[in-house]
Amino acid sequence: MPLRLLHYSDVENAPDDPARVGRLAAAIDARRDGALVVGTGDNTGPGVLPLVTEGRHALRLYDAISPDVATFGNHDFDFGLEATREILENSPQTWVSANVRRNGDAFAADAGVTPWTIRERAGVRVGFTGVTDPDTAATNPMANGLRFSEPIPAVRKAIGKLRERDVDRVVVCSHLGRGDDDLARAVDADVILGGHVPTARVDRVAGTLLTRPGDGGRAVVEVSLEGRSTATVRSTVEREPDPAVAATFADLASETGLSETLATVSRPMERTEATLFGGESRVGNFVADAYRWKTGADVALQNSGGVRSGEPLAGAVTAADVVGLVPFDEPVAVVEVSGAELAAILSGAAGLDVGFAEPDWWHAQVSGAVLEWDTENHGVSVRSVGGEPVDPGDTYRLATSDFLVETDAEFPGLDADDRLGTTAVPQYEVLTEYARAEGVETSLEGRVRRVN
Structure with a gap:
């Protein structure tokens, strides 16, 4: 089986509906089989449970779907930087960010956030980096104290580090929305996994595969990295919910x-x-x-x-x-x-x-x-x-x-x-x-x- 990615993003308020978040977890579990699970932001909020738990409900989701790599969305800072740090420190995935900084340094490097990381499956080395919309500084007052550097130079630098390490594929985890097109034209990436815009997308710009699952946990994008990378949007809507995940979030909802x-x-x-x-x-x-x-x-x-x-x-x-x-x-x-x-x-x-x-x-x-x-x-x-x-x-x-x-x-x-x-x-x-x-x-x- 070729190396695959399962791309989810903008889960946002799906945990407010136990069946919906249960379907998302079931969809990821059904397609996992050696795939790397990758998130591209806004998976801790907004929503009612996010508001009540200050985003910490997401740790239950991460425990259920075991993501490998993730980057930040603008709403992942909704409850302040200390709440974000707590989630980072207790979640299973590696968080990658090339452009989020605090006090002149990379944000939360001591909590494990890194500009890039490498994963290997079946002898294929895949490099990941991440990038967040720089408008987050203006649109999210709870991100006060963070600086979001220009995406293209930041991603270009991270990709350079990955290419120096002889990776076979470079994947950018992006929460830029429509900025993905400009990014694809400017950097040497094989795939850009996108988010921020609530519509699904599979496209190719300047030879780079661009994907986006849309919002609300209603779809996962399955990406094959074999040959010329391809992608398919997999709807979660008709899937039977994972009963344990649905029950977990039903219990959380009852506590609100x-x-x-x-x-x-x-x-x-x-x-x-x-x-x-x-x-x-x-x-x-x-x-x-x-x-x-x-x-x-x-x-x-x-x-x-x-x-x-x-x-x-x-x-x-x-x-x-x-x-x-x-x-x-x-x-x-x-x-x-x-x-x-x-x-x-x-x-x-x-x-x-x-x-x-x-x-x-x-x-x-x-x-x-x-x-x-x-x-x-x-x-x-x-x-x-x-x-x-x-x-x-x-x-x-x-x-x-x-x-x-x-x-x-x-x-x-x-x-x-x-x-x-x-x-x-x-x-x-x-x-x-x-x-x-x-x-x-x-x-x-x-x-x-x-x-x-």
């Missing part, structure tokens, strides 16, 4: 204290990637409505990528279900802006340069406003706020995640200097309060109107 039923939904509310990034969505309306309800703002904005994909909300909706929509420990902020500034902010809804996203995705879930989306020219116009045309000179209050106010990775028109204040509770508590008071079920109302 979030089983209270908050509301009932009669018509399932989808939260797929296609739904969240395709325009107005019912779950997006719920989140944005909650922000506006809590703050009394004129308009509310939730970035589509901040709402986690998963199973539909249907029937009895628990606190865990609601928290799982936006499982981040950030407050809701209110900014005061002019009508002209509001239009500039919301123009980011059709942003083309968000590294984790596809170019044609929609990024804004809104309340209190009607937006028009020119899908051909990627333009956004604000048609109304509160049912009235927007006056460029008037003042409006906008409620949104404090994260979006602090970062320029999405909606760069937001300015922290315009912030009036923040809620005393994090986003997910705003959602649970609103669900208890007003329910969860929403309808599509034409808040985002497509043209062209």
Whole structure:
């Protein structure tokens, strides 16, 4: 049998669904047979269990799937550097990172993180290195204190070290998202195992095989390193869950204290990637409505990528279900802006340069406003706020995640200097309060109107 890799990534909230994480473990176990198991980031969060355990639930996953090599994603720092270090020190895999640094040195080298490593199977020497999106410094405030050096020079240097050691294949574990294409053109790698973007991919750029399993533990990519490397996406959806793994995560879930039923939904509310990034969505309306309800703002904005994909909300909706929509420990902020500034902010809804996203995705879930989306020219116009045309000179209050106010990775028109204040509770508590008071079920109302 040729040397193979089993590539998983962006497990994120799969452990919140014991059957889903059980299927992932079963899929890896069924295909292992001498393969190297490799993770490419965001496998400790976000999600409800990640929030409650500060990512340490991932150690149960790693014990179940016995990964060989892994690199960091942006969400692997969500709970602070000490929590990340604890996970590193207690997990079975070798962590590789060519570009994450702290205080001038490689991050957590004393905990076993290394710029590159070599594995051998059946006489074939495979070199691995890893790289993380440098925007993590801007998008994840819990990564404060880390520096993310430029990916291409960092990876090129690590590959040089591997080639000096006569490896037969070089594999880059990447959490760059769309940056994988530029990386493939610039470095001497045989395979780039990617992550960060929640869509599966098998492609070839400049002779390098690029793969990505998508998010939520719904697929594993099987890579053959024989000859001209090839890859196949293996769905986990129809597989029977590993009963021991499913039971482990069911027990963890029961310890969260979030089983209270908050509301009932009669018509399932989808939260797929296609739904969240395709325009107005019912779950997006719920989140944005909650922000506006809590703050009394004129308009509310939730970035589509901040709402986690998963199973539909249907029937009895628990606190865990609601928290799982936006499982981040950030407050809701209110900014005061002019009508002209509001239009500039919301123009980011059709942003083309968000590294984790596809170019044609929609990024804004809104309340209190009607937006028009020119899908051909990627333009956004604000048609109304509160049912009235927007006056460029008037003042409006906008409620949104404090994260979006602090970062320029999405909606760069937001300015922290315009912030009036923040809620005393994090986003997910705003959602649970609103669900208890007003329910969860929403309808599509034409808040985002497509043209062209």
